[in-house]
Amino acid sequence: MTVELRNLHRSFGGVAALDGVSLTIGQGEFLALLGPSGSGKTTLLRVLAGLEFLDAGEVTIDGRRMDGVPARERGVGLVFQHYALFRHMTVARNVAFGLEVLPRSRRPARRDVASRVRSLLEMMQIGELGDRYPEQISGGQRQRVALARALAIEPRLLLLDEPFGALDARVRKSLRIWLRELHERMGLTSVFVTHDQAEAMEMADRVAVLRAGQIEQVDEPDRLYAEPASAFVHEFLGEAVRFEAVVEGGTARIATLPGVALDTDCPAGPAIVLIRPHEIRLRPGPGPAQAVGMHANGPLWRVRLALPGQVLEVLRTEGAWRPEVGQTCDLDLSRARVYPANSMW
C-alpha cells in the first residue's frame, strides 16, 4: 500500500490551500502532517479521503489513480477531529455501520458483524460501552469508538485529523503511545494531521511540515530537528532564539552582536540567524550580554540575557557555568544556522 501525491493544487475562493504538494507515503509508514492552522494539512487529508476535490495534480493509491473515485470506494478510514460519531446510534451500531452498508453480496452475516464489532471494541479496550450512545461517553472513549468504526472496514490507509486535539493533556499522552502500538500491531499505513510539533516528533516515522499549502520539508523527526531546511521549520519545531543579520561575502553579521561572524552559504543580503536556547554556550567575559534574570525549569536553568536592543533566554544544565544576575558574559553562537531573510513571511 503506497500513496503517491503529485503536484496537488486546490484553492478556495482564490486562496491556495494546497499549492503544489508532492509526497510519497510508504507501506506501513506512520506519517505526520505538521503545520500551523491554514497550512493546508486538513485539506490534504480530505483529498486523500476523497471528500475534497483537486484543481490539479494526482493522487495514486497502490498505483491506481484516484481522480473520480468517490470516498466510499477508496477503502480509506478517516477519524474526524471531533469524531463525527452518529449521535443517534449506539456505539456498537456506529462501529457496525461500515459493514452494514456493504452491498448484500459482500455483507457479512448479522452474527459475524456482531462478533467483529465486539472484538474491535475489545481491542480498543471499550468492550463494555457497546450499548451506550456517543453523548454518554467521554472524549477519550469517543475517540476509540471513532477509531474502531474506521478500522471496521479494514482500510488500506488510516487518516486521523488532529486525533488528540479535543482531549486533555493526560489522556493525550497515554493515547499517543497506545495509538502508535496499534499502528504497529495492525500493520497499518497511517497519516495524521497535527499542529503540535511534540506530538508529531514523538509518534511519526516521518514528518511533513506544511506551510501555506506547500511542503517545507519531509524528514525523520530527529533529522528535522537537527537539520531544518528553512527558518520556518527551525522555528516551528521547537524553541529558537532569533537574530537579524546581514550576509556579506559568505559571512553573516548580527546587528545586536557586532563581534559575531558566522560562516554561511547564504546569498548576500538580509538574513535570519536561529539557534536553539540550549545550543548557545556562555563564557565568563566582559560582555556583550548581561544576565538580567533566571529561574530553574526542572533540571535546567533558564537564564535571561540582555543584549543592546534584544533580550533572549538561554538554557543551561544544572552543572554548567552560568552568570549571576547582573554579571556580564560572552556568547558562543557557533551552532547557529543562517537562513536567507526572504524565506520567512
Add this chain to the structure above:
Amino acid sequence: MNTSATEEAPATRALLTALTLVLLVVLLLLPLIVVLTEALQHGLAGVLATLSEPEALAAIRLTLLVAAISVPVNTVCGLAAAWCVGRFRFPGRGLLVTLIELPFSVSPVISGLVWVLLFGANGWLGPTLDRLDIRIIFAVPGLVLATTFVTFPFVARTLIPLMEQQGAAEEEAALTLGATGWQTFWRVTLPNIRWGLLYGVLLCNARAMGEFGAVAVVSGHVRGQTMTMPLQVEALFNDYDWVGAFTMAGLLALLALVTLVVKAALEWRIGVRGGGLL
C-alpha cells in the same frame, strides 16, 4: 421605606404575569369558548346536522385533499432546499434563502393573485389553458398551488438552522465508511433531523388546512366544489348559519389544538433527548 429595584421585582413580576394571563384569556381562550358554545347552542344535534350536509363534507374532503398534496410536496422540496442551503456554500445562496422565505413576507392575497394573473382567464397562460381545456383557477389545482406556495417555507425554515448547526461531518463519515448517497440520507441525515422535520411538517399542515387569503382568491367559491373549510366557514357565516359556521370553525380549532399538543410533545422530546434535534 426602601424601594430598591430588587424589592420592586415581585410586584412587577406579578403584574406582568397577570397581564399575560388576561391577554391569554381574552385573546385565545375566550374565542375558543365562543366558537364551541356557538356551535353547540342547539346541542350536539345541530353540530351533527351541519356535519352531515354534503357541502360541509365536501369542504372537509377538499381541505384534506389539498393538505394531502401540498404537505408532502413541501416536505420533499423543503428537505431538498434545506439540504442545499444548509450543506453548501455557493454564489446566490443568500438569494435562495430570501426566495424560500418570500411566501412569509408576501400577503397571502398576493400569493393567490399571482396564480390568477398567471393561469386565470385573462392571465398570461389563460388562453392557452382554455384551449387545452385545463382548469387551474377556480378549481382544485389552483387551491393546491396557492396552498403549496403559502406553506412552502415551514419545513425549509425549520431545517436550515438545524442542518447548519449539525454540520456535514457525520455524512462525510458515512461516505468514507462506504455508504452510498441514499444510505447516508436514510441512515444518517434523516434520523438526525427527524424531530425537526416532523415539527416543520406539523406547522406546514396546520397552515395548509387553515389558509384563507390565498385560497379565497383562487377558489371562485363554488359551493360543494372549491370550498375549503376556512372558506366554508365564511360562507356559512355570511348566510347567518351560526351553528354551521361555528361547527366548521370548531373543527378547525380542534385541529389547532391537536397540532399544539403534538408540537408540545415534540418540543419536550427534542428537549429531553437532545441527540434527536441538537
